[in-house]
Amino acid sequence: MKISLAPVSYCWDKASIEDFYQQAANSQIDTVYLGETVCSRRRFLKFKDYLELAHMLKSHGKNVVLSTMALIEAQSELTELKKHIDNGEFSIEANDMAAVQLARQANIPFICGPTINNYNRASLDILQTMGMKRFVMPYELSKAWLKSVISEPTKASFEVEVMGHGYIPLAHSARCFTAKHFGLNKDNCETICRQHPKGILAQTQEQQSLLRLNGIQTQSAAHLDLTSEIADMIAMGVNFFRVSPNDIHDIKRADELVSLISHLKNHSSEADNKTTSSNVNACNGYWFGQAGLQQV
Template sequence: MKTLQLTLGPVLFYWSRDDILRFYSEAADWPLETIYLGEAVCSRRQQLRGQDWISLGQELAQSGRQVVLSSQALIESESDLRRLRKLVENGTLQLEANDLGAARLARQQGQAFVAGHHLNIYNADTLALLQSLGARRWIPPVEMDRDTLSAVLAQASANGVHIETELFAWGRLPLALSARCFTARHYNLSKDDCQFRCMEHPDGLRLNTREQQAFLTINGIQTMSDGCHSLLPHLPDICAMGINALRISPQWQHTAQIVLGYRQAIDAIASRNAAEVDLSPYSDSLLVDGYWRGTAGIAAIGETRHAHS
């Protein structure tokens, strides 16, 4: 049984430059194998620019971690494309491609890359295509359930496709992106004059239904789950499936405790010991795992709901 690696995904929210640098200074001491850096959500978020991310990545790489630069998932302009080219051509750090254009540019550079979940890889044929373009690892779509993933991996293996798999294992689920900025709309502002109000919501802006039930989180142009997705109860099964890595998505507080909790649970499985790890105190919302179990993504851990289509 392989020992699961732990990765730290890119910060999906808009934090200040000082907060970002402080966060990664602390993360350099956490038990992680890979750290992802970069702005993957909104091109207007420029507290750190392309060269800043590259320099930070090179610095973190000296701590012995593998560092990967995450590309923006929604490319809308020539300036977005220029920033993407700068990341691809950095010369030392690999890329997480969240757009097929990023995968194409990485291939032109002869550079292996990570196929991000925004590439929406749902079957073995698509996985084979991405591997042929240079993907060394992929992140399945966050709504893919355990049985579907198992079938995709089995078919890929039968087709001679062997690629590392990394699962989104903790955090608010990044569900969709739009050309419209939902946070700006909330404040009756235009997208081009958003006044960077996202920075007032370091874990996103939570959205309830009219019945006041927790539903979604808005994060600029990104729609996320309200609940915090957690695969912690499923680690033994995930290990048995041959998954390579688990991704922790950064949150404003307690990310260190989340990483340490997952590391403790992984080490316990590897040593065949039982470990009771409770991470619920470190989330400000309900812990959910519905998608992984093949039911509604909003379902709390262990809750039964109708299967999603």
């Protein structure tokens, strides 16, 4: 199993993004996903800027994947999507069916992102015939679901990626909740989300952390951490453990996970196989078929 770095889902300025990916280039991370997946109004980096970062990462030995938008709402976003498909060099993470269709028409292998609703083996088998080489499991599904899907009726021949570290994207909406929070409309949002590089924490009336607002994306308040499940994932045949970053320190955490995986592969005792979460505000409920915000 290898470590992958999900695309940055927050609105960071260009200098922060470039610094982050320079750190990623010097890390042990195997695969890096690049691109804006949340909102096309975040224009600090253009497509050519992401291509430059992709070439830089590739020169450092990284496998680079260009990620597409999770919600296509305008012709301009479809035009931008076509640029990704026609890049001529890097793999694509398709995060909606428009990207799947365009990749299929261009005869380009693609990775099926977690925002495409893959809930059974039949869907995955169809997508594989269309060119899918890997799929990222939707966040709300469980270990038991994954185990049954990749092993029945025959062992799957496509690669499997599981998000194991980061805030969980729960939904995308045509409405921007961050703009609404500040009394702005979406068309004149002033890219207000740039002032909240980790999103805005929403609480219940009882002051319990509930959700995290990130533009049109709603995330979990608790931090997903499946570090303790890495040994089981290796045994199941999971190919990639995905880290979804929220700050530059996640590069160091990803490096630690690379070392942990190497250790687990070389030590099979029960004591070695059980690791613990590094985050006190962690959750893992979905993996165990329970409420996502729980820590099992």
